[in-house]
Amino acid sequence: MTDVDADAVAGMVRACAPEWELRGYERAEEGTDFVAVVDCATPDGDRTAVLKATTAGFVRPEIARSEPRLLALVGRETSIPVPEVYGFADDHDEYPAPFYLMAYAPGENYEDDPSALPDAARERVVREAGGNLADLHAVGELPRVGRVGVRDGDLAVLDYDDGPADDFRAHFARGVEETCDALADGTYFPDRADEPDRFADLADPLRAALRERADALREPEPPRYCHWDYRYGNLLVDPDTGETRAVLDWANLTAAEPAYNLAKVESHLFDAQADGPERAADLRALFRESYAAARDGWTFTPAVESRMETYLLKCRAEAMACLPLWLEDATAEEKDERERQHRDAVADAL
Incomplete structure (x- = not known):
């Protein structure tokens, strides 16, 4: 640095x-x-x-x-x-x-412990997230899939190193391989990992399951701006009311189908293993109701929900591959507990 x-x-x-x-x-x-x-x-x-x-x-x-x-x-x-x-x-x-x-925007960051927010305040964070994502996705369709960057001074969807990705399913399949390779090879951050092979045994089962699901993906929506790192660490929140005062980290935008963005945000804001199944289900319903209400002409159809289940499994694999960075300052016991939660979730999904 x-x-x-x-x-x-x-x-x-x-x-x-x-x-x-x-x-x-x-x-x-x-x-x-x-x-x-x-x-x-x-x-x-x-x-x-x-x-x-x-x-x-x-x-x-x-x-x-x-x-x-x-x-x-x-x-x-x-x-x-x-x-x-x-x-x-x-x-x-x-x-x-x-x-x-x-x-400068006032507010508190709850990256380390979102459960420290009062229940009603956390529900407001989740509800406003649904509205904010609907607002972002309404900005308009983008010409193709990929990372958002700058070309010739203007915003553009960038090529990958091996060429553009015009199809979201190809983009998703490529991400599956990269994530599972990382799990097998010591995570995305092997230099920060105290146990680089922590999830290596799950790399092949996840790869097989995600490949099968990727092949079965129904036609996704056209790509739109997606803030895939919309998490507590990138929000400034009123600690009493839960009002989101600022959404940060806009260098992490992707042109992708909205359902993928929704799955990413759900994986960041609540978790059945960490929050408990009932609490996570309540927060999920609140998030989805808010999004659907704010985005005209859009509903959570069975096809959308099916794609989101596939995307959520990939999000889980990505979280496992990012554990050394996200929990860099955590204790060994906290890392072991998060490993247990990830493994339980993968076992349920597979």
Whole structure:
């Protein structure tokens, strides 16, 4: 990770907002890239903002460059709460780029323990997630499937290294192979894994099941913008009411069918193993009712629900492959408990 000192922070702020002067900053502990809350003097008075620079190497620059543009698009075209962007730089000779400066949004992050939210507040988070996803999917159809990034200065659906994916089923099948390969080879983050072969025995059974289900997938919807990392760690929430004050991390958008996005969000926001079957079922019903009510002319048909079951199994495999990163600071006992939950879920699904 690239070091970012005080002079660099001041320079990046000036690059985004030339008339602003840095007074002080505090780096955020969460996240993998450089994120800092900055206090600045501006022509309109003192202001607190957030500076984000891509430094960790997990996101390709052409994808990271999309984030400030997507924040502007979502702020303009939807009612999803997102911070205003004050300025950005795609490249820079002196500072780690891309980087951008956005408004500071109040709220709490419940990545570590969403159960700490009161029941009614958590239900509001889930209900608003359904409405927000419906709002995002209503922005319009996209020409093909893939990661959203920037090409020639504009938002675009990017090619994969081995070419474009014009069919979502091909995109899904490719993801199945990548995820199961990761499980067999030490997860997506073997350098961070204390037990790289923790799920290696499940790689082949999951591959076989997901291949079979991928072959049987019914025709998906045309691709739309999908925020596949819509999780508690990327939400700022009012701790008393559960109001979602900001949805973050817009560098993680995919052009995909909406049902896949819904499955991803369900896998992030509630879980039958962690929450209990009844509580998870209640939250799922709330999420789906909210989405269907907010998206005109759309219903959870049996075909949609069947595809979502397939997508949810792949989401489970992805969570297993990401365990070393997502639970990097967890205790050995917490990791073992999450392993047990994953294994129980896979056993139920297979």
